[in-house]
Structure formats: structure tokens, C-alpha cells
Amino acid sequence: MSNKIIMLGTGNGATLELYNTCFVIQNEKGNFLVDTGGSIEIINRLNQANVDYNSIRHIFISHSHTDHVLGLFWLFKVLSQSIKREIIKDKIHIYCNDVVYETIKVVSAHILPSSLMDLIYSNTTFHILNDNDSYDINGVKYTFFDIKAKGTKQYGFECTLANKKFAFLGDETLNPSLYNKIRDYDYVMHEAFCLESEESIFHAYEKNHSTTKSVSEVMNKLNIKNIILYHTEESHGKNRQELYTQEASKYFNGKVFVPNDLDIINIV
Ligand SMILES: [Zn+2]
Numbered sequence: 099m100s101n102k103i104i105m106l107g108t109g110n111g112a113t114l115e116l117y118n119t120c121f122v123i124q125n126e127k128g129n130f131l132v133d134t135g136g137s138i139e140i141i142n143r144l145n146q147a148n149v150d151y152n153s154i155r156h157i158f159i160s161h162s163h164t165d166h167v168l169g170l171f172w173l174f175k176v177l178s179q180s181i182k183r184e185i186i187k188d189k190i191h192i193y194c195n196d197v198v199y200e201t202i203k204v205v206s207a208h209i210l211p212s213s214l215m216d217l218i219y220s221n222t223t224f225h226i227l228n229d230n231d232s233y234d235i236n237g238v239k240y241t242f243f244d245i246k247a248k249g250t251k252q253y254g255f256e257c258t259l260a261n262k263k264f265a266f267l268g269d270e271t272l273n274p275s276l277y278n279k280i281r282d283y284d285y286v287m288h289e290a291f292c293l294e295s296e297e298s299i300f301h302a303y304e305k306n307h308s309t310t311k312s313v314s315e316v317m318n319k320l321n322i323k324n325i326i327l328y329h330t331e332e333s334h335g336k337n338r339q340e341l342y343t344q345e346a347s348k349y350f351n352g353k354v355f356v357p358n359d360l361d362i363i364n365i366v
Contacts, residue, residue, distance in 0.1 A: 099125050099126055099127075099237065099260065100125060100126065100260075100364065100366070101123060101124070101125050101238075101259040101260055101364070101365040101366075102122075102123070102124045102125070102362050102363070102364055102365075103121055103122075103123055103287075103326070103357075103362065103363040103364075103365065104121055104122040104123075104124055104147050104149065104360075104362050105119075105121045105328070105357040105358070105359060105360065105361050105362070105363070106120045106121055106122065106135065106140065106143040106144065106147060106359070106360070107119050107120050107121075107135050107139075107143060107359055108328045108329070108330065108357055108358060108359050108361075109329070109330060109331075109332055109359075110165070110269075110289075110291060110307075110329045110330060110331055110332075111136070111163060111164060111165035111269075111329075112165075113330075113331070113332045114332070115332050115335075116330075116332045116359055117135050117139050117140075117143055117359055118133075118135035118136045118137075118165035118166070118169075119133065119135070119165070119166075119269065119289075119328045119329040120132060120133035120134055120135045120140065120143075120166070120169065121133070122144075122147065122149050122154075123236075123238075123259075124149070125236055125237065125238070127236035127237045128153065128154075128155060128156070128236040129149050129153055129154050129155075129156075129236075130154075130156045130157075130158070130235050130236055130238075130240075131154050131156065131157045131158070132157075132158050132160070132266060133158070133159060133160055133166040133167075133169075134157070134159065134166065134167065134168070134169030134170045134172075134173060135165060135166070135168070135169040136164045136165040136166070136167075136168040136169060137168060137169060137172065138169075138172040139169070140169035140170075140172055140173060141172060141173070141176060143359070143360070146360055147360055151173065151176055151177065151180075152177075152180050152185050152186055154190070155188065155189070155190055155191060156190075156191045156193070156235045156236065157170070157173075157190070157191070157192045157193070158192075158193045158194065158240075158242070158253075158255065159192065159193070159194040159198045159202075160198075160252055160253055160254065160266075160268045160269070161195070161197070161198060161247070161249075161250050161251065161252035161253070161268065161269075162197050162198045162200075162201040162250055162251075163249075163250065163269075166269070167198060167201060167202070167205075170192075170202065171205065171206060171209060171210060174206065174210060174214065174215070174218050175210070175214065177190065177218065178214045178215075178217040178218050181217045181218070181220070181221045182217055186221065189221060189222065189223050190218075190221060190222045190223070191222070191223050191225060191233075191235075192222055192223070192224050192225065193225045193227055193233065193242060194224070194225075194226070194227060194253070195226065195227050195244070195251050195252075195253050196226050196251075197250060197251045198251075199224055199226050202224075206218075227242045227253055229243055229244045230242070230243050238257050238258070238259065239257060239258070240255045240256075240257045241255060241256050241257065242254070242255045243255065243256070243276075243279070245267055245268050245270060245272070245273060245276065246273040246275055246276065247268065247270045247273070247306065248270065248306045249270065249306055252268045252269070252270060253268070254266050254267045254268045256279070256280070256283075259285070259365040260365050260366055262284035262285055262365055263280075263282070263283040263284045263285070264283065264284065264285040264286075264287075264365065265279075265280045265283055265285070265286050265287065266287040267280070267286065267287060267288045267289075268289070269289045269307070269329045270289065270306045270307065271289075271303075271306055271307060271308045271312070271313070272288060272313075272316065277316075277320055280320060280322070281320045281321060282320070282321045282322075283320075283322050283323070284322075284323045284324060285322075285323070285324045285325075285326065285365060286317055286320075286322045286324070286325050286326070287325075287326040287328065288308070288313050288317065288325060288326070288327060289307055289308060289313070289327070289328060289329035289330075290307075290308055290309065290310045290313050290314075290327035290328070290329070290330055290342060290346070290356075291305065291307035291308060291309065291329065291330060291331065292307075292309055292310070292330065292331050293309060293310050293311075293341060293342065293345055294309040294310060294311035294312065294345065296309075296331075296333075297309050300331050307329070310327065310342050310345040310346050311345055311346075311348070311349050313325070313327065313346075314345070314346040314347075314348070314349035314350035314354075315349045315350075317350055317352075318349055318350045318351055318352075322350075322352060323352045323353065324352055324353045324354075324355065325346065325350060325352065325353075325354055325355065326355040326357065326363060327342060327346060327354065327355065327356050328356075328357065330342065330356075338356065338358075339356045339357075339358060342354075342356040343356050
């Protein structure tokens, strides 16, 4: 089975040119949306990536911060219309922790019409995640786990794609208590907020984020084969990919991916 990671956005929570970090894992069985970014731009990005939003049956929201959850409310607007017109007939599944679920319930009650949310609730199964819950999504077993974030409760997941051990670790520096969980993995998706030389400008550490150097050193120590870095600042424009890859490669022996928005990473 081919597995594509389609990066809809790769920026942090305050980027303007880059969309906030979110992506689709696509295989022959369907599309799995991971986070939604913070705005209506999610619809635009899905269109640009040729992912029909009406085809999405599985959505995971890692945590309740603006840049990960707010796009969902814009998706609700279009998905509710598709449910109403029976373009979508089968259930949509949303996977999230209890804090995210509460956020979705409370915020939607205030900002979306109840008739719209009635359509969403009637056609959606919310799976409230506990630590290490597993679900089959598009033929792949995903195990969701608490990343023990210092900020709000946040979940990541691990799975096997094309016989490769793969982990998504959300948008905080990996808690050392989880090092053994991902040791020797083939692919790890981890945030990199800024270059080490620009820590004094962007203050990654005080926001529970990493620099490219700090995450690369840890992933190297854990014998990870490929790292995918995202959730960055955007001051370097077109040079970002090169600069971040250069820095990461100094401290990490495996392959480094610093995707641009709408890039596709094939897991083979
Ligand atoms: Zn974020």
C-alpha cells in the first residue's frame, strides 16, 4: 500500500505565508486528516492538494490550540452542507482527547448555528482518546498516546506505514519519558520552531518548542532513521528548507525532511 504524507501546512501557530501545521495521510483506502490549522485556509489547502474534503472520513485533532483546531469549524460548515445534501452518507470519525472534545463542543455552540451542528453530530462519531488507544483507520492501525505535553493535553500517534515504524509527536519538544517509545523508529515527525542561532529571536524553548539543532541531537541519539521537521517560523522564506536541513544534518545522521507547504512525502 502506498502512503503519502501531504503537508497542507508546515508553519507554527503565528505564520502568515505558511499555513499552520496540518497534513493528510493518504493511501488507497482513503484520506486521514491530522489537525486542521487555524482558519478557513484549510479548505483552500485541501483543494490545492487535490484532496476532496467530502472524501475525508477520519480526522485527528492533536490538541485544542488555535492553530490545530480552529480549521475544524470551517470544515464543519462545508461538511454539514454535504451531509444535508447526502453527498456524505457514511459516518465521519473524529479522534481527540477529552479537552479537545470539550473545546469543540463549547466553541461550536457559540459560533455555529445549532442546525448546522445537529447535522455534524448526527453524522459524526467522536472517539475520545485514552492513552494508547488504537483504531484502524484506512487499513492502518494507529495507536494514539499522550505526549505528556507541558501545555494543554496533547496526543500524538504511532503506526506502521509500508513496514516502517512511524510516529507523529505533535507540536512540543518530546518529553524524555517517551524516548523509549520511539527509539529506533524509521520516521518521526517532530516540531522545529527555529534555528539554534535564532533562539534568542524566536524563543523556542520558553514555548516548549525545539530548535532544529536540539531536536536533531535527540533524534540522532534515539537512532531515528528519518526526521520530518515542521511547525517552524517563516522569516527565511524560500531559504527555510535549505537552512533548516543544513542545521539538522550537522547533528542528525539519518535523512532530514523539511517540507514546504503542499509537499508530499512518500513513505515507501
Ligand atoms: Zn501549534
